[in-house]
Amino acid sequence: xxxxxxxxxxxxxxxxxxxxxxxxxxxxxxSDSGIVTGDSAIVTTHSGPTLQIGHDETESAxxxxxxxxxxxxxxxxxxxxxYALGLVKHPQPVLIxxxxxxxxxxxxxxxxxxxxxxxxxxHVCGIAxxxxxxxxxxxxxxxxxxxxxxxxxxxxxxxxxxxxxPSPALRAALRALIADCGERTCFWHWGDIDVGGLRTALAIxxxxxxxxxxxxxxxxxxxxxxxxxLTDAPDTVVKQMITLAxxxxxxxxxxxxRRLRAIVEQEVLAPCxxx
Numbered sequence: 001x002x003x004x005x006x007x008x009x010x011x012x013x014x015x016x017x018x019x020x021x022x023x024x025x026x027x028x029x030x031s032d033s034g035i036v037t038g039d040s041a042i043v044t045t046h047s048g049p050t051l052q053i054g055h056d057e058t059e060s061a062x063x064x065x066x067x068x069x070x071x072x073x074x075x076x077x078x079x080x081x082x083y084a085l086g087l088v089k090h091p092q093p094v095l096i097x098x099x100x101x102x103x104x105x106x107x108x109x110x111x112x113x114x115x116x117x118x119x120x121x122x123h124v125c126g127i128a129x130x131x132x133x134x135x136x137x138x139x140x141x142x143x144x145x146x147x148x149x150x151x152x153x154x155x156x157x158x159x160x161x162x163x164x165x166p167s168p169a170l171r172a173a174l175r176a177l178i179a180d181c182g183e184r185t186c187f188w189h190w191g192d193i194d195v196g197g198l199r200t201a202l203a204i205x206x207x208x209x210x211x212x213x214x215x216x217x218x219x220x221x222x223x224x225x226x227x228x229x230l231t232d233a234p235d236t237v238v239k240q241m242i243t244l245a246x247x248x249x250x251x252x253x254x255x256x257x258r259r260l261r262a263i264v265e266q267e268v269l270a271p272c273x274x275x
Contacts, residue, residue, distance in 0.1 A: 091169035093118030097148035098158035101128035103180075112158070116148045124173035127180040132158045134275040135181065136217065137174075137204050139164060139191030139266060146271035147190075157275050162191075165200050174207045181212075188274055190217040193253075194263040195237060198244035205248060214248065217274050221256035221264065228269065230262035237263070 096102065097116035101109045103126040110117070134157040138144040144161040151157065158177075162170065178187075189204055191197035197219070205214040218224070233241070238261045245254035 091121050091167055092163060094121040094124065094170050094173050095144065095148075095161040096158060097144075097151055097160075098132060099151070099153055099155075100130075100132055100158055102126075102177075103128045114149070114151065115145070116159075116161075119173075121167075121169040121173035124176050126176045131181040131185050132156050133184060134158070134186050134188060135160065135177065136188040136190065136273065136275075137162050137166075139189075139197055139200055142267050143190065143269075143271060147273055150271065150273065155273075155275060157273070159273075162200060162204070164196065166203060171203070171207055174204065178208060178211060183212075185212065186215060186275075187212050188215050188217045190219065190266065192264065192266045193219050193221060193241075193257070194233075194265075195240050195244065197266070198241055198248065201248055202244060215274075216248070216250050216253055218266075218269055218272070219250070220253050221260045221262060222252070223256070224264065224269070228264060230260065230264060233261055233263045235261075 095116050095118050096112055097114075098112045100112050102112065102119065102124060103109055104119070104123045105125060109128045110119070136147070136157060136159045138147060138159060139162050141161060141163070144159065148159055151159065160174070160177075166174065187208060189201045191200050201214060201216070201219075208214055221230070238257060241257045241263075242254050245251075245257060
């Protein structure tokens with residue numbers, strides 16, 4: 001047993017001694033920037049509060065992925081140490097359904113087609129041609145899929161998946177699309193009836209910047225089907241939800257929360273649309 005332990009120790013020492021120059025350089029750079037690396041973990045620090053991956057601040061989280069490809073040449077571009085360790089951060093594609101044209105960088109356009117397409121949000125520059133009569137943001141992927149697959153050429157609408165709280169990159173894409181809309185376009189949002197869902201709606205309303213009103217869809221507890229599964233909410237949560245609904249200028253939704261004092265996940269509702 002002692003010989004085995006000694007062998008393992010020697011193997012580990014050789015492994016550490018043989019660490020590539022890229023990894024050593026990456027550790028040096030990371031120690032200067034607040035990223036600390038170890039043999040078995042990577043930890044990030046920053047000057048703000050601790051980030052939790054969830055409803056509100058997922059856009060600020062760093063994505064870690066294991067990358068098994070070995071890159072041993074050079075320290076720039078995709079051969080840098082951050083790629084060798086698989087530490088990268090890219091915005092998620094924005095999923096859009098509809099029958100319109102999207103303007104991209106370098107004066108290119110792409111046509112939306114069924115059921116939807118995914119685009120790099122930082123390449124979305126606006127709408128080419130006529131703006132839709134309706135733009136609807138949807139918080140959850142299942143509901144987005146069901147609504148998107150129900151669209152046809154007769155529906156003058158665009159549906160956008162937010163993935164919960166929209167990331168900064170997705171918000172920038174929304175601003176670009178909104179900028180090409182006129183007074184005829186109605187804006188809708190459908191999300192969870194809870195604190196996170198109302199905060200998501202408030203963030204999207206902020207991107208409208210007073211250009212139009214964000215209308216709620218299926219977010220009034222008092223008009224949902226009688227067999228809808230409601231979850232009782234604590235008083236503190238009810239108070240937060242009412243405050244957010246009032247900030248959104250959704251008086252009916254605020255009244256429904258005040259009366260029924262519950263939360264509802266979007267996925268429990270049958271897919272439908274206001275257009």
